[in-house]
Amino acid sequence: MIAQSPDHGGSGGRSALPAGRPDRLRGQQGSLERLPDGLSGQRDFPGGPDFLVTVPTRGDGRDPLRRDRGDWQPGTRRPLPSLVTDLRPGAFGPYDHLAHIGRAAETATVGGALVPFDPGGEESLVVAAGLLRHSRHLRVVAGFHPGIATPVYAAKFSASLQRFTGNRLGWQLEVDLDPAVARSQGDFLQGADRYARAEEFLTVAKGVWHEESYTYEGRFYQVLAGGFQSPNSGLPFPRVHLTGTSPEALALSARHADVHLFTADEDVAAGVAELEGRAAQEGRRVAYGLRFPVLARDDDDEAWEEARRLWVLAGGEADGLPDPDPRTGLWRGFGRITDSIPLGRAGSYATASPGLVGSYETVAAGIRAYLDQGVTTFVLEARPAIEETYRLGERLLPLFGKEIEHAH
Amino acid sequence: MPIDIYWRIATHGDQQSLRRRASSRGEWAPVVPGSLTPGVRDGRRDGYSYVDHMADVARASESSGFVGGLLPSFPFTDDPWATSAALARETTTYRFMIAYQPGFLHPVQAARMSASLQRATGGRVVYNIISGGGGPGQLWWGDRVDHDDRYARTSEFLDVLKGVWNGGPFDYEGRFYRVEGAGLPEPLARQPFPEIYFSGSSKAAIEAAGRHADYYLSWLEPFPELAAKFAQVREHSTAIGRAPKFAVRIDVLARETEEAAWDEIRRGWAHVDPAALRGADGDSVGWLRSQSFVSWPVRDFRELEVSPNVWGGFHLLRGGPAFGLVGSYQQVAERLDELIGIGVDAFILAGVPHLEEAYRVGEEVLPLLRGHDIRQNSPLSVSKGSI
Numbered sequence: 001m002i003a004q005s006p007d008h009g010g011s012g013g014r015s016a017l018p019a020g021r022p023d024r025l026r027g028q029q030g031s032l033e034r035l036p037d038g039l040s041g042q043r044d045f046p047g048g049p050d051f052l053v054t055v056p057t058r059g060d061g062r063d064p065l066r067r068d069r070g071d072w073q074p075g076t077r078r079p080l081p082s083l084v085t086d087l088r089p090g091a092f093g094p095y096d097h098l099a100h101i102g103r104a105a106e107t108a109t110v111g112g113a114l115v116p117f118d119p120g121g122e123e124s125l126v127v128a129a130g131l132l133r134h135s136r137h138l139r140v141v142a143g144f145h146p147g148i149a150t151p152v153y154a155a156k157f158s159a160s161l162q163r164f165t166g167n168r169l170g171w172q173l174e175v176d177l178d179p180a181v182a183r184s185q186g187d188f189l190q191g192a193d194r195y196a197r198a199e200e201f202l203t204v205a206k207g208v209w210h211e212e213s214y215t216y217e218g219r220f221y222q223v224l225a226g227g228f229q230s231p232n233s234g235l236p237f238p239r240v241h242l243t244g245t246s247p248e249a250l251a252l253s254a255r256h257a258d259v260h261l262f263t264a265d266e267d268v269a270a271g272v273a274e275l276e277g278r279a280a281q282e283g284r285r286v287a288y289g290l291r292f293p294v295l296a297r298d299d300d301d302e303a304w305e306e307a308r309r310l311w312v313l314a315g316g317e318a319d320g321l322p323d324p325d326p327r328t329g330l331w332r333g334f335g336r337i338t339d340s341i342p343l344g345r346a347g348s349y350a351t352a353s354p355g356l357v358g359s360y361e362t363v364a365a366g367i368r369a370y371l372d373q374g375v376t377t378f379v380l381e382a383r384p385a386i387e388e389t390y391r392l393g394e395r396l397l398p399l400f401g402k403e404i405e406h407a408h
Numbered sequence: 409m410p411i412d413i414y415w416r417i418a419t420h421g422d423q424q425s426l427r428r429r430a431s432s433r434g435e436w437a438p439v440v441p442g443s444l445t446p447g448v449r450d451g452r453r454d455g456y457s458y459v460d461h462m463a464d465v466a467r468a469s470e471s472s473g474f475v476g477g478l479l480p481s482f483p484f485t486d487d488p489w490a491t492s493a494a495l496a497r498e499t500t501t502y503r504f505m506i507a508y509q510p511g512f513l514h515p516v517q518a519a520r521m522s523a524s525l526q527r528a529t530g531g532r533v534v535y536n537i538i539s540g541g542g543g544p545g546q547l548w549w550g551d552r553v554d555h556d557d558r559y560a561r562t563s564e565f566l567d568v569l570k571g572v573w574n575g576g577p578f579d580y581e582g583r584f585y586r587v588e589g590a591g592l593p594e595p596l597a598r599q600p601f602p603e604i605y606f607s608g609s610s611k612a613a614i615e616a617a618g619r620h621a622d623y624y625l626s627w628l629e630p631f632p633e634l635a636a637k638f639a640q641v642r643e644h645s646t647a648i649g650r651a652p653k654f655a656v657r658i659d660v661l662a663r664e665t666e667e668a669a670w671d672e673i674r675r676g677w678a679h680v681d682p683a684a685l686r687g688a689d690g691d692s693v694g695w696l697r698s699q700s701f702v703s704w705p706v707r708d709f710r711e712l713e714v715s716p717n718v719w720g721g722f723h724l725l726r727g728g729p730a731f732g733l734v735g736s737y738q739q740v741a742e743r744l745d746e747l748i749g750i751g752v753d754a755f756i757l758a759g760v761p762h763l764e765e766a767y768r769v770g771e772e773v774l775p776l777l778r779g780h781d782i783r784q785n786s787p788l789s790v791s792k793g794s795i
Contacts, residue, residue, distance in 0.1 A: 058593070071527070072595050094595075095497060095528040120593040123517075123524035129493030130528060133459070148517035152550045156483075160490040163435070164459040183588040184576075186516050186568070204550070216550075224547035229484055231435030231458075 049371060049400050052112035052141065053105050053389050054291070054381040055131070057121035060097065062384050064314045064337045069384070070097040095130060098122070102131035104386040106138045108393025114241075114291070114379050117143030117174045119181050125157065132165040141170035141241055145177055146197055147187035151204035151221055159209070159232040172241040172261070173198060176249065195248035196220075202240065202256040209237050241289065245271050254278035257286050259377050263353035264292040264330050272374045289377030290370055293334040293355030296363040296396055303358045310337040329366050330354035338381060355381070364399040411748060411779060414505055415469035415766050416657075416758035417462050417477040419485035426661065426676040426725040426760050433761070434458035436484075462491055463498050465762045472770025476503025478536060478657070478756045480728075483548050489521060496528040504529065505605065505756070507536040510565035511551045511558065516590055518565070519572045523592050526599035536605045536625065537562060539613060553584075559612040560584075566604075566620050574598050605655055605754075609637070609694035618644035621652040623754055627694055628658045628731040630701050630714050635750045653753035659722040659732030660759045662740040662773050669734050670710075676725040677709040684724055698730045717743050726760055741776035748779035 059072025068077040071094035080086045105113050113131060115124040128142035148154070161169045175198045179190065189197060200218045207214045207223070214227035227233070242257040243249065245266050253260045253275055260275055262268045272288050279286045295310075297303040312318050314336045324331040334355045356366040367378060382388035421434030431437040433444050439453055445461040446453040469477055479488035492504035504525075513521070525533045539558045540546050546553075553561055564582040568590075571578040575598070576591015591597065606621035608614070617624045624641045626634060638654050645652050663669040686705045702712055702720050712721040717735040722728065733740045744755065759765025 059595075074595070093527065093530055099497060119520075122527070122596070123520040125489075126493040126496075126521050126524040126528060129490055130496060133494040134497070144517075147514055149513045150511075150550050152548075153512035157487045157490045160459075160487040161494070163486070164457050164490070164494055166455065166457070180589060184516070184590045186514050186585055186587040186590065188586060188588075221550055222547075222552055223550040225544060226548045226550060232484070232486075 048376075049367065050111050050377045051392070051397060052114050052139075052377065052379045053101075053110050053385065053392070054379060055098065055101055055113050055115045055127065056383065056385050057098075057115060057118050057124065057127055060101070060383060060385050064310055064383070070094045094122075095127075098127055099130055099134050101385045101389070102135050102138060102140070104389045105393075106135040108389050109397065110138070110389060110393055112139035112141060112170070114141045114172065115143060117145060117172070119185060128169065129161055129164075132161060132168055135168075137168075139168045139170060139239075141172050141239070143172040143174055145174040145182070145185065145187065146194075146201040147182070147185055147189075151201045152208050152223060152226060154201075155205040155209050156228070156232070158205075158238050159228060159235055162235045162238065163231060167236045170239040170241060170258075172243070173202070174243070175252070176244050176246070192248050195252050198252055199255065202252075206237055206256075209233075209235070250275050250278055253286055254282045254284065259287045259289045261289040261291050261377070261379065262375070264290060264328075264355060265353050268370065268375065269373050276374075287377060288373075288375045289379060290375050291379040291381070292330075292353050293338050293381040294363055294392070294396075295334075295355070295357045295382065296360050296391070297358075299359045300362055303362075307331070307333060307337070307357050313337075324357065325354070328369070329356060329358070329362070331357045333357075338383065360395045360399060363396060367400075409753065411752075411777075412475050412655075412754040413473070413774065414503070414754065414756040415465070415474040415477045415769075416756055416762065417465050417469075417479050417491070418758075418762050419462070419480050419488060419491065420482070421458065422461070422761050422763075423726065424761055426672060427679075429676070429679060429725060433461050458486065459491060459494050461763070462486075463495050465766060466495055466499050466502055468763050469766035469770065470499050470502040472767045473774050474757075474766065474770060475501070476505055476532065476534060478505040478758075479507060481507040481509070481538070483545065489525075492525060492533070493521075493528070496525060496532075499532075501532070503532045503534050505534040505536050506602075507538055509538055509540050509549070509551070509558075510562045511540070511553060512549060515565045515568035515585060516572055516587060519569045519592055520596065522569075522602060523573070523596035523599045526602070527596065531600040533602045534605065535602045536607060537566075537620070538607045539616070555610070556612040559608070559610075559616040563616055563619060570601070573601055606652075607694075609692070609697055613693070614641050614644055617641055617652065618648055618650060621645075623653045623655040625655040625657065625756070627698060627729040628656050628718070628733070629698060630718060630731075631746060631750060633697075633701065634747075638751055654751050655754035655756065656747060656752050657729060657756040658744075658758070659726075659729060660740055660757050660765070660769055660773070661719075661732065661734045662737050662759070662769060664737065664772075666736045666739060669736060673709055673719070673721070673725075673734055677721075680721075680724045695730075701731075737772040738776060740773050741778075744773075744777060745779050748777075 059067025060069040061067045067073050102113060115127045117124055124142045124144055128140045131138065131140045158169055175194050197220045200220045204216050204221045204223060207216055208226045208228055212227045212233060213225055214223055215225060216223045239258040240256055241259045241261050242253045243261045262271055275286055295303055295307055297306060308321050311321050311333055316336050322333045332354045356363045380392060421431040421436035423429060423431050432442055435458060439446050439448060441448050445456045445458050447456060466477055479491055481488050488506040488508060492506055522533055539562045561584045564584045568580050568585050568587060571580055572590045572592055577589040578591050580587050603622045604620055605623045605625040606617040607625045618641065626637060641652060661669050661672055701714055706712055709721055713719050717733050717739050719732055719734045720730045722732045723730045733743050757769055759769055
């Protein structure tokens with residue numbers, strides 16, 4: 001969403017970065033160069049916040065009890081009365097709605113969209129390919145786990161998408177799956193072995209991507225005389241997003257993540273400090289991100305009124321509405337209102353993380369608190385996806401205009 | 409029974425004709441003025457990519473009468489799944505025939521991608537399952553499973569894919585795959601299962617095809633050899649109570665007159681590397697078969713015409729399969745009718761350049777097909793769908 005302008009060199013500009021930000025972020029400022037039209041997808045972020053929205057891949061609806069958009073619960077969509085002409089039947093499918101979400105994010109100047117791995121939802125790479133094809137600027141991060149394919153194949157698939165879309169694809173590799181979910185996907189690996197495999201997966205994927213004659217012999221994968229040729233060589237590798245706070249997860253991120261995504265119920269400050277050190281030892285830089293739900297309205301009262309309405313709709317007691325954390329402002333009630341329907345045998349994959357409720361200014365202040373801790377990527381969740389994405393683009397994102405402008 | 413006729417979408421660039429083996433569509437050659445997708449505009453790449461050209465080929469062949477397009481998969485091509493997912497919403501009736509090797513994707517993931525694609529396209533996914541030629545090609549992909557084992561793996565792969573397709577919970581424990589409590593989530597379950605076109609000329613392939621193929625797919629070969637190959641597959645299938653249909657991939661060079669068609673070949677032939685005329689190496693059984701129908705080395709392009717209009721030199725002008733049809737519109741239609749007569753139920757046709765030739769073949773050749781009458785009178789005809 002960051003406006004790219006060749007007229008703002010950045011190098012001489014006053015930094016808007018909070019004093020506490022790690023120095024490595026300053027180094028990224030002004031590193032952007034003007035790319036030819038249509039090829040501007042892959043970029044180093046110039047230091048301002050980067051916003052993504054979360055694509056609901058198991059239906060979407062006006063409120064938490066409804067997933068009637070995207071043909072997820074056939075028959076739940078309220079029909080028009082017969083006296084009203086309805087030209088829709090047969091003309092629309094589930095992917096019309098998903099495509100609309102991507103268009104809305106693009107129109108609302110949001111920088112990207114996360115299509116999460118969800119064994120109970122649509123397949124993320126197929127969704128991501130469609131969103132990328134039907135947008136010009138949107139960066140799309142597809143979530144998947146290393147068991148879905150060989151690393152060579154995952155890289156090959158991605159090289160095509162990078163070429164098709166001006167290098168706008170990102171990966172979110174899910175390593176720490178629930179064991180029952182993993183087994184349902186054919187993956188019986190457990191514990192630290194999963195991180196060992198993820199390490200090999202990323203090593204091999206990057207190896208065939210960057211080297212013309214690549215051979216690898218590991219515990220999990222082998223390649224002989226592999227490596228992509230032109231035009232599938234020389235492309236930017238998809239931006240790698242990783243998660244988790246275990247030592248294995250942070251070690252993997254230090255070596256392979258471009259962005260490490262936290263959730264709001266994790267100790268972000270400690271995670272950033274730990275990963276900062278580990279990444280430095282590897283001679284790398286990692287950007288930090290946060291995935292959380294938001295409910296923002298004109299003023300705090302209106303936001304809380306809506307939170308209460310959704311809470312009750314989702315089956316919560318009217319007088320049992322949880323209070324936000326007095327220190328951080330994070331509200332735990334999202335666990336109910338974003339994720340109140342048990343869907344699919346795999347359980348739910350919404351984050352159910354605490355999030356921010358309040359006026360646009362209140363939510364922006366909550367986000368700034370994370371910016372001060374070095375977090376630059378914000379993956380927001382809000383439903384219904386299209387209306388809320390427009391709202392965020394028009395009302396929340398402009399509050400960061402100062403950071404964005406000064407970042408150039 | 410109607411005949412399904414597919415076109416091919418070239419997934420690694422295209423050349424402007426068979427006269428010169430030089431790619432100008434896609435980035436497989438340097439991007440210079442005259443290149444398309446990406447093109448050059450004001451001295452810079454114009455932001456279009458090869459998928460925009462593939463979309464044009466899909467729309468051209470859709471509107472000129474083909475039911476869909478085959479998307480081949482090799483180390484140097486674009487990926488057919490990625491291409492289909494990108495193009496899903498840009499055609500209306502067009503089927504995407506995705507070529508893939510089962511070993512590279514996990515079958516649960518393949519089921520998830522397929523079901524999502526079925527939802528995205530309204531059920532327009534078709535599989536071309538290839539189990540791979542072996543040798544260095546497989547190691548490039550990081551696949552070390554042996555040739556015959558790959559067909560065993562393909563069988564397991566399809567067992568798991570079909571097992572999760574209609575929901576679950578599905579458990580499986582095989583040599584290559586193991587799942588527990590698997591199954592597609594409700595809205596993805598019970599999509600129409602993609603038709604399976606199964607390729608492979610080896611004994612292991614033919615046995616696996618008997619079990620899994622809706623269509624047994626072969627490159628074009630001289631008609632008697634092709635009929636014999638089909639008979640072998642039919643025999644294997646009948647033994648296990650199945651009756652696959654038959655499909656053939658054919659490169660086509662058709663013109664108003666036979667002379668004009670051969671003249672195109674002659675112009676392309678002038679640029680063929682003489683070293684290639686001694687015969688070409690390859691490690692798949694299908695390729696060795698196709699080379700055995702010709703006495704190499706050859707000196708003149710007409711020596712590769714093994715029977716009227718059946719020409720074995722297409723690989724020299726473009727790469728890919730060797731055999732195709734060269735002739736007038738009428739002759740090519742007659743040969744296709746003859747193939748229908750020996751039991752062919754579906755074709756994957758292709759011509760270079762794929763965009764323009766889709767219109768030509770769709771408008772000039774397909775309307776001449778009479779197939780059904782010939783099949784009834786043919787001594788080689790078989791009873792269809794009664795087994």
